[in-house]
Amino acid sequence: MKRHLISAADLSRGDAVLILDTAEELASLADRPIKKLPTLRGRTVVNLFYEDSTRTRISFEAAAKRLSADVINFSAKGSSVAKGESLKDTALTLEAMGADAVIIRHGASGAAHRLAGWVRGSVLNAGDGTHEHPTQALLDAFTIRRRLMASRGGQGGIRVSSPRASTVGAAGARGAGLDGLRVTIVGDVLHSRVARSNVLLLSTLGAEVTLAAPPTLLPLAVGSWPCAVSYDLDSELPKSDVVMMLRVQQERMNAAYFPSVREYSRRYGLDAARMARLPGHAIVMHPGPMNRGVEIAAEVADSVRSTIVEQVANGVTTRMAVLYLLLGGTEFPATGEVR
Amino acid sequence: MTGDGSWLIRGVTIPGRDEKATSILIAGGSVTAIGPDLDHPGATTIDAGGLIALPGLVDLHTHLREPGREDAETVETGTAAAALGGYTAVHAMANTDPVADTAGVVEQVWRLGRTAGHCDVQPVGAVTVGLGGVRLAELGTMADSAARVRVFSDDGRCVSDPLLMRRALEYVKAFDGVIAQHAQDPRLTEGAQLNEGEMSARLGLAGWPAVAEEAIIARDCLLAAHVGSALHLCHVSTAGSAEIIRWAKSKGWPVTAEVTPHHLLLTDELAAGYDPVFKVNPPLRTEADVAELRRALADGTIDCVATDHAPHPVEAKESEWAEAAFGMTGLETALRVVQRAMVETGLLDWAGVADRMSVRPARIGRLTGHGHPLTPGAPGHLTLYDPAAPAEAVTSAGASKSRNTPFAGMELPGRVVATFLRGVPAVLDGKLA
Amino acid sequence: MCAASNPVAGRDGLAVLDPEEIRRALTRIAHEILERTHGGDGVILLGIPTRGVPLARRLAARIGEFEGLDVPCGSLDVTMHRDDLRLHPARALGRTELPPGGVDGKTVVLVDDVLYSGRTVRAALDALNDLGRPRAVQLAVLVDRGHRELPIRADYVGKNLPTSQREVVHVLLTEVDVQDSVTISGEEGKP
Numbered sequence: 001m002k003r004h005l006i007s008a009a010d011l012s013r014g015d016a017v018l019i020l021d022t023a024e025e026l027a028s029l030a031d032r033p034i035k036k037l038p039t040l041r042g043r044t045v046v047n048l049f050y051e052d053s054t055r056t057r058i059s060f061e062a063a064a065k066r067l068s069a070d071v072i073n074f075s076a077k078g079s080s081v082a083k084g085e086s087l088k089d090t091a092l093t094l095e096a097m098g099a100d101a102v103i104i105r106h107g108a109s110g111a112a113h114r115l116a117g118w119v120r121g122s123v124l125n126a127g128d129g130t131h132e133h134p135t136q137a138l139l140d141a142f143t144i145r146r147r148l149m150a151s152r153g154g155q156g157g158i159r160v161s162s163p164r165a166s167t168v169g170a171a172g173a174r175g176a177g178l179d180g181l182r183v184t185i186v187g188d189v190l191h192s193r194v195a196r197s198n199v200l201l202l203s204t205l206g207a208e209v210t211l212a213a214p215p216t217l218l219p220l221a222v223g224s225w226p227c228a229v230s231y232d233l234d235s236e237l238p239k240s241d242v243v244m245m246l247r248v249q250q251e252r253m254n255a256a257y258f259p260s261v262r263e264y265s266r267r268y269g270l271d272a273a274r275m276a277r278l279p280g281h282a283i284v285m286h287p288g289p290m291n292r293g294v295e296i297a298a299e300v301a302d303s304v305r306s307t308i309v310e311q312v313a314n315g316v317t318t319r320m321a322v323l324y325l326l327l328g329g330t331e332f333p334a335t336g337e338v339r
Numbered sequence: 340m341t342g343d344g345s346w347l348i349r350g351v352t353i354p355g356r357d358e359k360a361t362s363i364l365i366a367g368g369s370v371t372a373i374g375p376d377l378d379h380p381g382a383t384t385i386d387a388g389g390l391i392a393l394p395g396l397v398d399l400h401t402h403l404r405e406p407g408r409e410d411a412e413t414v415e416t417g418t419a420a421a422a423l424g425g426y427t428a429v430h431a432m433a434n435t436d437p438v439a440d441t442a443g444v445v446e447q448v449w450r451l452g453r454t455a456g457h458c459d460v461q462p463v464g465a466v467t468v469g470l471g472g473v474r475l476a477e478l479g480t481m482a483d484s485a486a487r488v489r490v491f492s493d494d495g496r497c498v499s500d501p502l503l504m505r506r507a508l509e510y511v512k513a514f515d516g517v518i519a520q521h522a523q524d525p526r527l528t529e530g531a532q533l534n535e536g537e538m539s540a541r542l543g544l545a546g547w548p549a550v551a552e553e554a555i556i557a558r559d560c561l562l563a564a565h566v567g568s569a570l571h572l573c574h575v576s577t578a579g580s581a582e583i584i585r586w587a588k589s590k591g592w593p594v595t596a597e598v599t600p601h602h603l604l605l606t607d608e609l610a611a612g613y614d615p616v617f618k619v620n621p622p623l624r625t626e627a628d629v630a631e632l633r634r635a636l637a638d639g640t641i642d643c644v645a646t647d648h649a650p651h652p653v654e655a656k657e658s659e660w661a662e663a664a665f666g667m668t669g670l671e672t673a674l675r676v677v678q679r680a681m682v683e684t685g686l687l688d689w690a691g692v693a694d695r696m697s698v699r700p701a702r703i704g705r706l707t708g709h710g711h712p713l714t715p716g717a718p719g720h721l722t723l724y725d726p727a728a729p730a731e732a733v734t735s736a737g738a739s740k741s742r743n744t745p746f747a748g749m750e751l752p753g754r755v756v757a758t759f760l761r762g763v764p765a766v767l768d769g770k771l772a
Numbered sequence: 773m774c775a776a777s778n779p780v781a782g783r784d785g786l787a788v789l790d791p792e793e794i795r796r797a798l799t800r801i802a803h804e805i806l807e808r809t810h811g812g813d814g815v816i817l818l819g820i821p822t823r824g825v826p827l828a829r830r831l832a833a834r835i836g837e838f839e840g841l842d843v844p845c846g847s848l849d850v851t852m853h854r855d856d857l858r859l860h861p862a863r864a865l866g867r868t869e870l871p872p873g874g875v876d877g878k879t880v881v882l883v884d885d886v887l888y889s890g891r892t893v894r895a896a897l898d899a900l901n902d903l904g905r906p907r908a909v910q911l912a913v914l915v916d917r918g919h920r921e922l923p924i925r926a927d928y929v930g931k932n933l934p935t936s937q938r939e940v941v942h943v944l945l946t947e948v949d950v951q952d953s954v955t956i957s958g959e960e961g962k963p
Contacts, residue, residue, distance in 0.1 A: 018864060025849065025865040034902040037852040088657055108659035109543035110613030129661070131543030193543060219540035220548075324852070329862035 002332035004123040005322060006112045008134045008200035013177060014335030016141065016205055021174050022321035023142050023314070029066060030313065039328050040069035046099040048090070048115075049126070050076040050106040055288065056126055059312070060103050060135075063319035069327075072097070087111060091118035101327055104128070122326045130191045136287055137197035139318040141178060141205055143307050144242055146314070147283050148181060149173040179206035184236045186212045186268055187246030187295055188257075190219050194287045195246055199227050212236050213268065216257045217248075233268050237277045244285040245270055245296045261294055271297040275305065283307050343381035345371075346759070351387035351723065353713050354689030363392060363713065363721070368762040370717045387723055390756055393693045395427025395458075395720030397700040397709050399519070399597055400494070400573060400645035401670065403429070403460070405451060406444070407436025412650040412740045414451035414460060417670070420648070420739040422457040422765040424670040425722035425755040428701070428709045429458060429648075433465040434495040440465040440476035442484035449486035457765050458758075461706060464488040466507050466518060470496045475507060482514040489705040492519035494573055495620075497555060499525050504559060508568040515705060517569040517595075520559050522580070523621065527551035532661060534622040538607040544660060547622050549577040556580050560587035560594050571703055572596040574647050576621040578631035585640045595703045597645035598632050600676035601667055601745055605629075609745070615656050615663030616745050619649070636695060637686040643700040646673050650741030668744045671737045675751040678726060683752065689726070719762030728754035738771070785942070785957025788933055794914070794952050797930035798827070801912055802834035804928050809879055812841050814907065816875065818848040820884040820896055821866030826947035827914060828883040844871030848882065848903075850895035868899075875904040881927075885943040887913040890924035915954055917941050 002010065011019070029035055045064040049057050057073065064071045074094075087106075094102055101122040104112050109129030116123040127133040150173045183202055189195040189211050202209050209227035211218060222229055230236050237243070248268075250261055258264045270284065275297075278284075284296075284306045292298050301308060325332050345366035352360055353373070362377040363370060403417040414431070421429045431448050433439035439448060445462040452460025464481040468474045470493045481488040491511060498504045498520060507518050528551045533539045535546025556572055560583065563570035575581060575596050587594045601619065606626055609617045617623060635641040649666025656663050669676075677696065681687040687695070693712070701710020711717040730750040735742040758766040765772055789797065809815050812835055819828030825847045832845040849866035857863075882896050893911060900909065912928035917935040935941060935956060942955045 022865050025867065028868065032903060036902070038898070039852045039857060086654065086657070087659055106659065108661040110661075111659045113613040114659055129543055196541075196543060220535055220546065221537040221540040224537050225540070325862045327862075328852075329857050329860050331861045333861040333864065 002326075004112075004116050004125075005134050005326065006116060006123060006125045007132045008137050008197040008204070010134070011201065011204065012335060012337035013204050013206070014337040015332070016138070016201060017175060017177055018333065018335055019138055019318070019321050019325060020142050020145055022325060023138075023318045024174060026320045026324075027317045029320075030317070036066055036068055038068050039324055040064065040067035043069045043100040043327055044098055045069045045071050045101045045103065045323070046094055046097070047071065047073045048094070048102050048104045049074070050104075050111075051127070053105055053127070055312075056105060059315040060124075060126060060319055062316045063323055066316070066320055067323055069323070072099070087114060088118055091115050095119050101323065124322065124326070127193055129193065130196075131193050132197045133193040134197045134201070135315070135319055135322060136194050137201040138322065139311060139315045140198055140244065140285060140287070141201055142318050143285065143311050143314050144178055144181065144183070144207075144283070145173050145176065147307060148241060148281065149176050149178065177205035178202060181207045181241045182210070182239055183207050183242040183244060184210045184212055184233075184240040185244045185246065186233060186270065188217045188248045188252060189213050189222070189246070190217045191249075191252075192246050198244065199225055203227060210236055210240075214258055214264075217252070234274070234277070237274055238279065240278060241282055242285060243270060243278065243282065244287075246287070247289065247291055248295050250291075250294070265294055269295055269297065270300050272299050275300045275303065278305070285311065287311070342383050344763075345379055345382040346762070346764070347377060347379050347382035347384045348387045348392065348723065349384060351390050351392045353392050354693055355712065360388070365719045365721070365759060365762045368719050370713055370715055370719055370721070372715055373713065385723070385757065387756075389727055390723045390725050391689055392713060393425070393689070393722045393724060394697040394711055394713055394717070395709060395722055395758065395760065396425045396674070396696045397704065397706060398426050398429040398646050398648070398670065398673075399490070399571070399643060399700045399704055401429040401431055401648045402434070402650065402666070403431045403448070404435065404650060406447065410652050410740075414448065415455045415457075416738060416740045417648070417650070418452060418455045418457040418460060419771055420668075420670040420737060422758045422760070422771065423738050423755060423769070424672070425674050425724060425758050426670060427458050427720040427722070427758060427760050427765075428461060428706055429670075430461045430463050430490055430704055432494045433463050433492060434470060438465050438469050439463065440468050440470075442477070442480045442486070445481050445486040445488055446484050456760075457771070458760055459706075459709070461490070461704060462486045462488055463494075463519070464491045466491045466493045466498050467503065472496060472498060472500055472503065475503070475510065478507070478510055478516065479514065482516060489514070489516050490519055490571070490703075491516055492521065492573065494519065494521040497521050497523040497525060499555070501558060501562070505562050505566060508563055508570060509566045512566075512568050517571050517703065517705070519571040519573050520555065521573050522552045522555035522559070524551040524555055527554075531622075532618070533610050534607045534624045536607060536625060538610055542610060542613065544610070549579055549624065549628075552577055552621055553579040553583060557583050560584070560592055563594055564590065564592040567593070569593045569595070574599050574602065574621055574645070575632065575641060576602050576624055576628065578628045581631050581635035581640055585635065588640060595642045595699075596640070597643050597700070598636055598641045599647045600644060600669055600673045600680070602632055603629065603636070603644075603680040604676055605745060610660075613660045615658065615660050616667070616743050616747070618660060618663050618665055619667050619745075620665035633680060633684070633686050636681065637691070642703060643695045644673065644677055645700065646670050648739075649743075650739050651743050653742060656743045666743065668739050668741055671739065672733055672744060672746050672751065674724060674755060675753045676746065678753045679751055682726070719759055721759040722755065723757040725754045725756050726752065728752065785955045787953060787955050788915070788941070789931060789954035791952035794930070794954065797914065798830050799834055801928045801930060802831050802838065805831065805881060805912065806835060806839060808910075808927070812839060812843055813879075814877065815879045815881060816844040816846065816871055816873070817881050817883055818846050818870075820882060820892060821847055821849050823943055823945050823948055824882075824884040825867075826945050827885060831883060831912065844873060846871045848896055848899055850892060850899050853895040853898040855891055855895065870903065875900060875906045877905070877907050879908045879910065880906040881910045881912055883912045885914050885945075886941050887911070887916045887926050887929075888919060890920045890922040893924050894922055914943060915941060
């Protein structure tokens with residue numbers, strides 16, 4: 001029984017498609033006068049954020065509130081945690097408060113796993129160290145599917161004719177994965193939880209994933225991952241339907257991962273010239289926050305190919321879908337596949 | 340108590356002698372007679388049918404934590420755990436607080452051991468002052484002290500400066516000392532959490548590459564050969580390390596090595612749930628490493644098993660992985676793990692176990708009173724073990740103050756029945772005497 | 773009250789309505805809707821997934837044939853408003869698609885295949901409430917099998933079918949299931 005969402009590897013293809021389809025149905029909520037559903041009324045959702053991340057926390061908070069859940073925000077600064085309270089003791093406090101779900105962001109890989117051992121409710125991993133960030137991968141997959149699969153048409157689902165073409169397009173993607181799409185993820189894969197979750201989830205959904213990075217920023221064991229590897233970004237661009245840029249921290253330069261920001265940018269940065277070499281339909285993504293001018297040029301970030309802004313809106317919708325499927329019933333529905 | 344203090348152990352098998360059951364008479368602190376039909380009127384008799392007798396085990400690598408970390412372990416509780424594990428002597432590592440880098444601290448530890456009385460405690464002296472890796476500690480003074488230190492180690496830290504390592508190796512030749520190196524290049528392992536490999540990549544934990552151990556081992560073997568001094572390698576954990584040691588020994592170089600029980604049985608796959616009970620330095624590695632380490636122990640490339648018993652209080656092992664302390668307990672389970680990993684697999688017989696867990700470690704540690712094969716005249720250090728005891732799940736509750744055993748819940752064979760120290764039982768029927 | 777057809781044992785149990793009877797029932801309902809809404813003025817049809825949706829489309833088509841009137845048609849998924857969510861694993865959501873004019877001021881005719889406890893319709897009323905303010909809400913169902921648990925009734929009924937709670941009513945429609953039929957069988961009843 002799926003009680004938690006800690007790693008993208010927890011999701012089978014059926015699970016992932018169900019989440020995307022559910023998000024698709026919830027997306028129209030944003031256009032309604034009453035942006036609320038009663039489904040999680042009476043449930044308590046706790047945001048346990050040890051790392052400063054207003055953006056992700058607000059996304060989860062909005063998602064929970066739109067489903068009528070009660071939200072409690074627990075941020076590490078200035079709390080007993082800052083005074084050195086252990087993760088275990090914090091977990092026990094949350095248990096005593098009757099949290100139905102805890103959404104945790106933490107600087108240590110594995111924190112979500114540990115928490116799951118100490119609370120009875122559901123644990124949603126909002127990013128643990130350099131391990132995983134599964135809801136980011138889900139919203140990325142949702143964004144890709146909406147932009148690129150809708151026109152191809154999906155399978156299954158009942159089509160209801162309507163003059164609103166974009167809705168038909170979106171409805172057409174229902175039931176579909178990302179089969180055959182080629183996604184290139186660029187940047188500091190070694191330290192990226194977004195990269196790990198995306199490699200797992202996108203390949204589960206049938207996409208072909210390629211990692212493009214200098215060898216120092218790829219884990220030694222990357223050969224065992226379900227993706228290809230390239231040290232040459234330029235050769236990957238003409239074949240890519242999606243280019244996903246990862247944030248590169250300038251401090252990595254001091255640990256000798258690359259010689260200078262300038263050289264990194266020159267070899268792996270997505271500037272306007274590189275963007276022009278992408279196929280016409282290709283999209284550019286970034287989980288944020290961006291280092292404009294390092295991994296991504298300003299004009300690329302602001303171009304029509306860029307999905308950076310809609311990724312934010314899709315984040316709320318996708319997180320609503322996850323919260324509903326985990327907490328709305330007695331358990332996450334079985335999709336007939338084993339993970 | 341009735342009798343004259345002597346003990347007659349009946350029906351026991353001594354591996355390495357003929358495999359028939361025999362009897363052992365212990366009196367006056369020594370083994371006085373061995374034979375099939377011994378009798379001694381004043382002796383207390385032990386019916387040891389089905390048991391084997393090993394010379395008292397000797398651990399070259401234990402952390403007793405006292406002075407300084409008595410919340411994790413004391414000399415009293417650590418040596419009690421050792422005796423329950425069949426040990427009659429343990430080498431207490433120097434990374435205490437204060438560090439054992441002076442005669443004063445090593446003599447304190449030595450005295451605490453004698454007072455506790457469960458097993459002999461041989462203090463290990465630090466190589467450098469405060470384990471700082473900068474200046475040699477007063478190795479000669481520690482050697483001359485009541486503790487008679489012969490093994491020196493900065494364990495916990497690597498003596499990474501090649502010049503300092505050379506000097507230390509040369510200096511201890513004067514008093515037949517040996518430098519025990521914790522091989523870990525600090526620059527290659529900054530912030531390292533887990534063996535660098537598929538698991539570390541998947542789990543998002545900073546990797547501890549095998550080469551960081553192997554490069555130091557290769558360097559130090561060459562140094563030991565160059566200056567002609569004894570080098571001992573602590574807790575060897577990789578297949579590559581074993582191969583380098585095999586090569587060094589083939590050249591006749593004065594190198595010895597130890598392996599822990601956990602590195603003979605466990606792999607980094609256990610880290611999947613991020614339970615820090617599996618966090619240890621050096622880290623658990625892969626199946627291939629475990630297989631090669633077993634082979635190397637079997638053919639003698641690795642000389643002995645040493646527990647690296649590293650107790651930690653509960654809160655140090657209950658947090659997220661990166662925050663948790665490195666280390667596993669091991670004294671009470673060592674012999675059972677070795678039975679599972681080496682005897683049950685047919686790689687080593689019990690005579691070989693006696694050699695690797697008593698004779699050779701005593702020789703490497705220059706402990707003249709221990710590690711004697713059981714013959715008339717040998718000191719009365721002896722372990723009675725039941726290899727046929729039904730496999731039982733390991734509990735984390737034992738004599739050690741700490742609970743961080745990676746074997747909790749695992750079914751392991753065998754049972755230590757009795758441990759004799761200088762002819763007096765420290766453990767009888769599996770309990771402290 | 774419809775004329776009772778001779779029950780014929782089929783693969784799923786006893787036949788209640790054959791394709792011809794279904795067709796006639798829908799034709800009748802279409803006429804009734806036109807009668808009671810002054811010729812379909814301001815009417816929109818919202819089918820409740822799954823099978824309410826093709827039924828709504830068929831009714832819209834019929835009304836179009838009879839009156840040349842283009843009745844807006846859509847779907848209303850009620851999953852998120854159900855009162856029994858906590859009793860089962862979370863369910864997959866159906867499509868909600870409102871016609872362009874929305875529901876404000878309209879006469880909304882909800883369409884579903886079977887009316888049973890009435891809880892689905894109550895959930896539909898709650899869902900509708902969050903979407904706007906219709907002038908009126910009516911209910912059309914193919915089969916009313918009784919056993920209401922809430923004060924809810926249908927305005928338009930294809931067939932009244934007295935059942936016991938142990939029986940199961942199966943509605944198949946070609947858009948979803950390849951054939952048209954309504955049968956009843958004696959398995960463990962589902963609410």
